[in-house]
Amino acid sequence: MTTPSPILSVRHLTTRFRTDRGIVTAIDDVSFDLYPGETLGIVGESGCGKTVTSKSIMRLLPERTTIIDPSSQIMFEGTNLATADDRTMRRIRGDRIAMIFQEPMTSLNPVFTIGWQLDEALKYHTDLGRAARRSRAIEMLKLVEIPNAERRVDEYPHQLSGGMRQRVMIGMALCCEPDVLIADEPTTALDVTIQAQILALMENLRKRLNTAIILITHNLGVVAQVCDRVAVMYAGRVIEVGGVRRIFHDPQHPYTRALLDSIPKAGRKEHGKRLPTIEGIVPSLFDLPKGCRFADRCARCQPLCRDTEPELLPAEGVGESHLKRCHFPLSQAAPVTSASHAAMTSSPGARP
Amino acid sequence: MIAAFKRLKASRGVGKFCRNRLAVAALGIIVLYALVGGWVALGDLLPGRAGITYAQVEQPVWPTPINGFGIPATNERRVEAARIITREVKRAVNNGEGFTDIRYGLLHILPGTADSDSELDRLSTLIEESEDLYDQLSEFDDLNSPEPPTLDDGAPDPDSIDVPSTIARLEGAVRQMFAPLSGWQSLKQSLLHSLGTDRQGRSNFLRVIFSIKVALQVGIVVAIISVLVGTFLGAAAAYFGGWVDHAVVWLYSTLSSMPELILLAVLVYAFSGSVFDKVSNPWLALVPVYAAMCMEFWIGPCRVIRGETLKLKELEYVQAATAIGFGRFYILLKHVIPNTVHLMFINFSLLFIAAIKFEVVLSFLGLGVKVGPSWGRMIQESTQEVINGIFWQIGAATVFMFVLVLAFNIVSDALQDAFDPKHVG
Amino acid sequence: MWSYVARRLLYSIPVYLGIILIMMGALRLRDPVSAYLGKNATAETALLKKASMGLDRPFLPIGIEDPAEPFGIEPIVEVGRVGFYPPLRTQYVEFLWRILRFDFGTAERPYRSWQFESDNVGAKLADAVWPTLKITIPALVLTATIAILVGLLSAAYRGSVLDKTLMVLVVLGMSISVVVFIVLGQVFGSSWLNGKLGFELFASNGYEPGIQNWVKYCALPVIIGVVVGMGYDARFYRAVMVEETSRDYITTAVAKGAPRHKIIFVHMLKNAMIPVITRIMITIPFLITGSIVMEYQFRIPGMGKLLIDAIVNKDFPIIQTFTAVLAGLFILTNILTDVLYALVDPRVRLA
Numbered sequence A: 001m002t003t004p005s006p007i008l009s010v011r012h013l014t015t016r017f018r019t020d021r022g023i024v025t026a027i028d029d030v031s032f033d034l035y036p037g038e039t040l041g042i043v044g045e046s047g048c049g050k051t052v053t054s055k056s057i058m059r060l061l062p063e064r065t066t067i068i069d070p071s072s073q074i075m076f077e078g079t080n081l082a083t084a085d086d087r088t089m090r091r092i093r094g095d096r097i098a099m100i101f102q103e104p105m106t107s108l109n110p111v112f113t114i115g116w117q118l119d120e121a122l123k124y125h126t127d128l129g130r131a132a133r134r135s136r137a138i139e140m141l142k143l144v145e146i147p148n149a150e151r152r153v154d155e156y157p158h159q160l161s162g163g164m165r166q167r168v169m170i171g172m173a174l175c176c177e178p179d180v181l182i183a184d185e186p187t188t189a190l191d192v193t194i195q196a197q198i199l200a201l202m203e204n205l206r207k208r209l210n211t212a213i214i215l216i217t218h219n220l221g222v223v224a225q226v227c228d229r230v231a232v233m234y235a236g237r238v239i240e241v242g243g244v245r246r247i248f249h250d251p252q253h254p255y256t257r258a259l260l261d262s263i264p265k266a267g268r269k270e271h272g273k274r275l276p277t278i279e280g281i282v283p284s285l286f287d288l289p290k291g292c293r294f295a296d297r298c299a300r301c302q303p304l305c306r307d308t309e310p311e312l313l314p315a316e317g318v319g320e321s322h323l324k325r326c327h328f329p330l331s332q333a334a335p336v337t338s339a340s341h342a343a344m345t346s347s348p349g350a351r352p
Numbered sequence B: 001m002i003a004a005f006k007r008l009k010a011s012r013g014v015g016k017f018c019r020n021r022l023a024v025a026a027l028g029i030i031v032l033y034a035l036v037g038g039w040v041a042l043g044d045l046l047p048g049r050a051g052i053t054y055a056q057v058e059q060p061v062w063p064t065p066i067n068g069f070g071i072p073a074t075n076e077r078r079v080e081a082a083r084i085i086t087r088e089v090k091r092a093v094n095n096g097e098g099f100t101d102i103r104y105g106l107l108h109i110l111p112g113t114a115d116s117d118s119e120l121d122r123l124s125t126l127i128e129e130s131e132d133l134y135d136q137l138s139e140f141d142d143l144n145s146p147e148p149p150t151l152d153d154g155a156p157d158p159d160s161i162d163v164p165s166t167i168a169r170l171e172g173a174v175r176q177m178f179a180p181l182s183g184w185q186s187l188k189q190s191l192l193h194s195l196g197t198d199r200q201g202r203s204n205f206l207r208v209i210f211s212i213k214v215a216l217q218v219g220i221v222v223a224i225i226s227v228l229v230g231t232f233l234g235a236a237a238a239y240f241g242g243w244v245d246h247a248v249v250w251l252y253s254t255l256s257s258m259p260e261l262i263l264l265a266v267l268v269y270a271f272s273g274s275v276f277d278k279v280s281n282p283w284l285a286l287v288p289v290y291a292a293m294c295m296e297f298w299i300g301p302c303r304v305i306r307g308e309t310l311k312l313k314e315l316e317y318v319q320a321a322t323a324i325g326f327g328r329f330y331i332l333l334k335h336v337i338p339n340t341v342h343l344m345f346i347n348f349s350l351l352f353i354a355a356i357k358f359e360v361v362l363s364f365l366g367l368g369v370k371v372g373p374s375w376g377r378m379i380q381e382s383t384q385e386v387i388n389g390i391f392w393q394i395g396a397a398t399v400f401m402f403v404l405v406l407a408f409n410i411v412s413d414a415l416q417d418a419f420d421p422k423h424v425g
Numbered sequence C: 001m002w003s004y005v006a007r008r009l010l011y012s013i014p015v016y017l018g019i020i021l022i023m024m025g026a027l028r029l030r031d032p033v034s035a036y037l038g039k040n041a042t043a044e045t046a047l048l049k050k051a052s053m054g055l056d057r058p059f060l061p062i063g064i065e066d067p068a069e070p071f072g073i074e075p076i077v078e079v080g081r082v083g084f085y086p087p088l089r090t091q092y093v094e095f096l097w098r099i100l101r102f103d104f105g106t107a108e109r110p111y112r113s114w115q116f117e118s119d120n121v122g123a124k125l126a127d128a129v130w131p132t133l134k135i136t137i138p139a140l141v142l143t144a145t146i147a148i149l150v151g152l153l154s155a156a157y158r159g160s161v162l163d164k165t166l167m168v169l170v171v172l173g174m175s176i177s178v179v180v181f182i183v184l185g186q187v188f189g190s191s192w193l194n195g196k197l198g199f200e201l202f203a204s205n206g207y208e209p210g211i212q213n214w215v216k217y218c219a220l221p222v223i224i225g226v227v228v229g230m231g232y233d234a235r236f237y238r239a240v241m242v243e244e245t246s247r248d249y250i251t252t253a254v255a256k257g258a259p260r261h262k263i264i265f266v267h268m269l270k271n272a273m274i275p276v277i278t279r280i281m282i283t284i285p286f287l288i289t290g291s292i293v294m295e296y297q298f299r300i301p302g303m304g305k306l307l308i309d310a311i312v313n314k315d316f317p318i319i320q321t322f323t324a325v326l327a328g329l330f331i332l333t334n335i336l337t338d339v340l341y342a343l344v345d346p347r348v349r350l351a
Helices: A050-058 A086-092 A114-125 A130-143 A162-174 A192-209 A220-226 A244-249 A254-261 A303-307 A338-345 B002-010 B012-019 B021-045 B054-058 B075-095 B117-137 B163-177 B183-194 B204-240 B242-255 B260-271 B274-278 B287-297 B299-313 B316-324 B328-364 B375-386 B392-419 C002-027 C032-037 C043-052 C091-101 C121-156 C161-174 C178-197 C211-217 C219-245 C248-255 C260-298 C303-313 C316-344
Strands: A008-019 A022-034 A039-043 A066-068 A073-076 A097-100 A180-184 A212-217 A229-234 A237-243 B102-104 B107-109 C062-064 C077-079 C082-084
Touching: A008 A050, A022 A039, A022 A050, A022 A229, A039 A050, A039 A220, A050 A097, A050 A180, A050 A212, A097 A162, A114 A130, A114 A162, A130 A162, A162 A192, A162 C248, A180 A192, A192 A212, A192 A220, A212 A220, A220 A244, A229 A244, A229 A254, A237 A244, A237 A254, B012 B021, B012 B392, B021 B204, B021 B392, B054 B204, B075 B102, B075 B117, B075 B163, B117 B163, B183 B204, B204 B242, B204 B287, B204 B299, B204 B328, B204 B375, B204 B392, B242 B299, B242 C002, B260 B287, B260 B328, B260 C002, B260 C260, B260 C303, B260 C316, B287 B299, B287 B328, B299 B328, B316 B328, B328 B375, B328 B392, B328 C178, B375 B392, B375 C178, B392 C161, B392 C178, C002 C091, C002 C316, C032 C043, C032 C316, C091 C316, C121 C161, C121 C219, C121 C260, C121 C303, C121 C316, C161 C219, C178 C219, C178 C260, C211 C219, C219 C260, C248 C260, C260 C303, C260 C316, C303 C316
Parallel strands: A022 A237, A039 A212, A039 A229, A097 A180, A180 A212
Antiparallel strands: A008 A022, A008 A066, A008 A073, A229 A237, B102 B107, C062 C082, C077 C082
């Protein structure tokens, strides 16, 4: 990391929801930093809190049912977004921090032309005149490689394909040249070929505009392709953060390891074998275990894991750049006990 | 069908419905209404022993209008009532041809007992006493806020009577003319008076309770027939497709190209031929109303169930049944319609409310219930009273109807929440 | 666009033919003449009445000839006992032809009401249109505007005390019969209020033409109509807006930094226009329905009162014509709804 000061610094972010069944903590003590110009991937299974994290940063969650813990800090250019008032948030949203969403089909307003929708963001955050805004909108459409931008600008979203709409979304998010772009599963709803194009486009634009990107995805292949650093989340917690190479080559947390193992690889040695899967299910947020949240599914589980939840600490010999939340990280020798051994060989997720 | 109900009972929707406390309470209220309505209906089967008969609701329970909802009557009304009763009893006593029955609700003088000389003497004494008291009271210009008469020097007249106690004595004398009531009977009598009376002195309570039967009768008949017809036509249209579908869709789009109330009014006119106007049986007198409502209301369930069947038709188990070679009618009755039971319930509930509401509007316009009371007729009759500030009749009818319709609204909402997650509203 | 309108019009032809057929058939379930005249009428007057509406002629071009009661028209073809009659002479086709020309009586060729023998049906209808419009149009506009605002606010502040109170009031109001609102509104709005004010602001009933008399005779019915209609509409609009708040594109707009009022009044409202238009169009017949009771109770000589009076007096020509005209208007509003859809929603816009 050459740049010392992070542009966005999330500390102890805790978000709770009021539900019919009581208050539930969706994300618990999430901390990470984002440095200018880098791409940070946030990965995890569905329901682990990736989207809640991103929406908490943007404060997009319904106010009525959401409680962001007062101790949470989302520091952006000296402002704590967790406690900022509506006006401040409006000034930052779309201008300094922009966001694109998973569903390009429904994320654009169907009754306005895409030109109008691009224009809207410019209207709120720039002093440009009507004509200048329009040419800027067309310029943005060209930038995101939409053919016939002059004509497309007056079309409605339903006249565009999914990939095109996601390009429009990206153009809309970047039209004020934000410092941070949060992309929440931007390629999940798209075809594989379109996915690659969109990712390439984002990568390209990041370099041109020097925007820091938070890329939320469950697809590790995407992470490997575009991210500089990765945060792995599990059941509302960040369990491992580090450079993408380190995470992929030397994962510390068993969950990260298991995630990596479940990616199909061409030319894998154990060709013909079944792809390893993670047995068991994510614990319910209503009924979290006392100790490590992955304990029930972990082959290396020890009594300590069930009693005390590990802290997010630097991995051995690497320093602050690689953090893990595990009592017995993979770099240490596996503490083999009879119980865990049995669990590992018979059925790795079965409760003892 | 039974299997379908069992499946429904085990489904998640029922559990969700039962967890909704408000809805369960509303269901309880509906059951209560149904019990009362059922009891009232017994009046047609066992007149005199149970229920309420048409004759009973038309009888006055007091000679003058009474205030309802616990608001006391004015002194003037009390004295007026006593005077009317005294006059009537006097006429009956002097009649000579035998004593005619005088009856105000449960208070009555039986012809047999009054024929004996001793009884006639007793009544004559009471009449004299009552007339005397009335004369004393008639000296006051304003009985409601009596000012004691003054002597020439302005001092109160020492011979003046106390108005409230005199009225009480007058009422006591009048009361003694009637056969005494047991505790249970006097409770019933005060119930009859509890919601006041209309201009003719008929009990609002009795009429409003009786109207429960009329409302449930209209609601149940119309909702059941409409839901069954609508379900069958809707399911058949979607399942068979082709010309059956075209015909059904044409029929309902045709009928729904008329505003509801206008279609209902015209159909009621069309169906009320000479046959139904003449029948004295009030159950049959409503046939034009039933027929008109059924012709209108089957459309709702038909549309919904047609849509649902179109979905069900594509499901694996229906396709499997077809592949096995079951008959089409068999599949329709056995596999398709039973899976629309929840929609039938929701529609039943919605149509029940609609039927009750339209009965009220039609009766108000003079096109609905023509024999005996109903909530609509009570509201219509009250239009003459409300101008004079008498709100008991419209109040009673509104409150009773309000509670039932509210209960049904709550149940419908809960049913939709529980079984039809897509529903908005 | 125009081809779409044309197609919609074409689709509604069988529907209109159907509703006329059903209504005319239903009105003939009982003999209209004996229903009107009663039993004591002479055969002569009965025949005259019959002839005035063509009730002595066959109803449909195809009919089974009954030798005991000859129609008096020679069938063109006779196959067994089934005859085909000259279509234009049959009641159904003749009446359709009348509707098509909008001919409900002229000075030369009268088409008279039975009850008001000097009046043509067409003239009676034309007289009744204005009073009805003077109530329904202001009621429609006010109800829709207020209900949409209430729905928007309620949805925007969902879960607040304001929202909860409003929704409880709405459910309670919906459970009270329309009729009660009208009766009580009439009493409190006219006699009670006039007593308080010391002058007559609203008349308790009656009607006089002229816009200067609008407040006196029509304002109170409009106010009552708005109060009654509000409940149903506000609840619906709230549901629409609540659904709208959860849309993805609303999140997008928030993420763009759009202020709250822009989100509510621009992003949400324009999308909500689609269900809103449908709703307003659906409300139109309800307004007519409501105005029937209103006109009846306030003695306003509009279409509703005309129809109810005609039904009570069994004035057959008015009932038949009224239903036919109204069904036509209603079908036209349905077509208009679809066209408005296409205007608001670019997805429906057809080439």
